[in-house]
Amino acid sequence: MSLHDDLTSVQRRLDDLMRCVARLDEPCGDSLDMRRVRSAAAHLRDSLDLLKVSAPVDAGRRQVEMVAVPDAPYDRGLWADAEDEGLGSPHRHAP
Template sequence: MSVHDDLTTVQRCLDDLSRSVGRLEQQLGSGGLEMRRVRADADHLRESVALLRETASGPTAPPVPQKQQLLTIPDTPYDDSLWIDTDDEGLGARDRHAP
């Protein structure tokens, strides 16, 4: 059985469930906490199957990740002017002594 057939079967079952919940609401009333939870759960199932159907109708193969380009980092030293306003990590500022 294909995924489409399985989803169609599940959708039919959810339709039956929805009709049955509707009949129960008529008999028991829709104001009770239990009945509201059953209705909410049935609606949630319907939404989940709709999302699953959208996902299943999309591409079947996962997307192939694109090859990332490698960055070449030069071996030449950095320009010292880039580091004028920084502190040596863990050593404090250049013009002050540690306490």
């Protein structure tokens, strides 16, 4: 799925959540817990709106940059004074 499809899917589910919260309003009344649920749902809606504005338009179409690795052997000077992991220096014996 592309980013746009994911955001649209989340928006649909959030709309369903908002409808369910509205239906809970009548039986639960204006209790502290219900106000928290309404506030949390509104916060999610606001956060999703901000995400949709800041999301890159072409995030789903991002291309991977290819890096060419030469077949020639590496310069041995790159490894001078390097220690083999787990074996230590070449001048000492392995454990």
